[in-house]
Amino acid sequence: MSSFQYRGNRLYAEDVQIQEIADSVGTPCYIYSQTDIEQRWREFDTGFGSHPHLVCYAVKANSNLAILNLLARLGSGFDIVSIGELERVLAAGGDARKVVFSGVGKTESEIKRALEVDIYCFNVESETELYRIEKISSDMGKKAPISLRVNPDVSANTHPYIATGLEENKFGVPIDSASALFQYAAESPSLEIKGVDCHIGSQLVEMSPYLDALDRILALVDQLYTQDIELSHIDMGGGVGICYQSESTIPPQTFSAALTQKIKDSKLKILIEPGRAVVGNAGILLTRVEYLKKTPKKNFAIVDAAMNDLIRPSLYQAWQAVNPELVRTDEPIEYDVVGPVCETGDFLALNRHLSIRENDLLAIGGAGAYGFVMSSNYNSRPRAAEILVLENQYQIVRERENIQSLFANERTASFEIRSKKDSL
Numbered sequence: 001m002s003s004f005q006y007r008g009n010r011l012y013a014e015d016v017q018i019q020e021i022a023d024s025v026g027t028p029c030y031i032y033s034q035t036d037i038e039q040r041w042r043e044f045d046t047g048f049g050s051h052p053h054l055v056c057y058a059v060k061a062n063s064n065l066a067i068l069n070l071l072a073r074l075g076s077g078f079d080i081v082s083i084g085e086l087e088r089v090l091a092a093g094g095d096a097r098k099v100v101f102s103g104v105g106k107t108e109s110e111i112k113r114a115l116e117v118d119i120y121c122f123n124v125e126s127e128t129e130l131y132r133i134e135k136i137s138s139d140m141g142k143k144a145p146i147s148l149r150v151n152p153d154v155s156a157n158t159h160p161y162i163a164t165g166l167e168e169n170k171f172g173v174p175i176d177s178a179s180a181l182f183q184y185a186a187e188s189p190s191l192e193i194k195g196v197d198c199h200i201g202s203q204l205v206e207m208s209p210y211l212d213a214l215d216r217i218l219a220l221v222d223q224l225y226t227q228d229i230e231l232s233h234i235d236m237g238g239g240v241g242i243c244y245q246s247e248s249t250i251p252p253q254t255f256s257a258a259l260t261q262k263i264k265d266s267k268l269k270i271l272i273e274p275g276r277a278v279v280g281n282a283g284i285l286l287t288r289v290e291y292l293k294k295t296p297k298k299n300f301a302i303v304d305a306a307m308n309d310l311i312r313p314s315l316y317q318a319w320q321a322v323n324p325e326l327v328r329t330d331e332p333i334e335y336d337v338v339g340p341v342c343e344t345g346d347f348l349a350l351n352r353h354l355s356i357r358e359n360d361l362l363a364i365g366g367a368g369a370y371g372f373v374m375s376s377n378y379n380s381r382p383r384a385a386e387i388l389v390l391e392n393q394y395q396i397v398r399e400r401e402n403i404q405s406l407f408a409n410e411r412t413a414s415f416e417i418r419s420k421k422d423s424l
């Protein structure tokens with residue numbers, strides 16, 4: 001159950017009344033529930049039972065230090081896609097030896113740094129990346145731990161909702177060419193084969209594509225075995241969906257247990273990289289209604305959060321819940337909930353029936369993942385504060401940005417203004 005619940009007619013985050021946070025911290029702000037994050041992570045973890053496994057939280061979903069620190073203390077591993085994410089994990093007390101490094105564009109300096117701190121493995125996405133890692137680790141006198149990301153090519157017809165994820169050729173190597181690359185890696189003195197990985201899409205709500213992908217990967221593992229190549233793990237990636245509106249989703253424990261069921265007789269360790277499913281529904285974006293604006297065609301609730309704070313609705317037409325902090329008995333009216341940014345696409349929700357008045361607070365649901373991390377300073381808006389709640393306490397885990405910080409890294413140039421004639 002979510003920790004964001006009504007008590008009487010007021011909304012709470014765990015045992016903290018949300019109005020209290022708004023009064024002291026201001027709006028907009030992100031509020032996360034520690035209890036929910038712990039629970040979700042543990043559900044993934046316990047589903048594996050005693051089978052060797054590692055849950056590597058996908059840092060890109062929410063990279064706040066407090067959340068990474070919480071997960072590190074739970075024993076989590078981390079899936080990173082940049083050196084910035086690696087440094088965050090280390091700063092938060094995460095263990096480098098539980099880090100897998102994904103992403104198609106790893107630069108030389110990123111690879112060097114990851115080798116320096118001895119990450120668990122690189123999830124290699126292409127042949128040329130494998131050669132680059134080999135060269136750098138050889139120069140450093142090291143052996144780079146690697147996994148190959150394969151594209152298991154799970155039938156897009158069977159699962160049309162993930163079609164884009166599967167036709168992508170930016171990610172991974174075709175599964176048919178994997179064994180030759182593994183052979184190459186096995187013969188290299190600077191590479192150490194750890195495993196094989198895949199990531200078949202995001203916001204997936206069915207188990208079958210994962211099981212199909214695992215079947216194909218297990219066939220590859222058998223093939224490699226005949227080449228005398230033994231892997232120590234299979235990494236099934238992330239992508240487990242969450243309920244934003246009314247989607248029925250895969251319970252984390254069921255997810256882990258179903259994967260385990262398929263490989264329980266092997267010694268292969270299993271890794272997963274969930275992001276959204278750990279933090280997505282553990283967070284809200286809290287915003288205040290500035291104006292209610294009625295026009296002949298539409299009613300607008302103009303709020304103090306905008307697309308720069310939460311871009312999912314504008315970017316993907318994503319539906320996210322809008323829950324008033326105070327439940328009123330007024331007759332509901334249909335509103336578009338929009339921000340102050342000068343773009344027609346700046347909305348958080350469309351056509352919602354709400355009983356609200358100016359100055360009321362609204363909680364945008366499902367905002368714990370791909371919320372703050374995708375925020376920007378567009379329209380010179382300082383980014384929102386982030387708050388972590390546990391039981392009846394809350395702490396600010398990222399201060400609201402101030403105006404000075406908006407242009408602290410900028411400077412005016414010293415070029416002369418040219419005469420009007422020269423500049424034509």
Ligand SMILES: *Cc1c(COP(=O)(O)O)cnc(C)c1O
Binds near residue numbers: 060203238240275
């Ligand atoms: C984005 C991503 C994840 C996490 O995806 P979620 O949908 O947030 O679970 C995991 N692994 C890789 C390689 C990714 O790119």
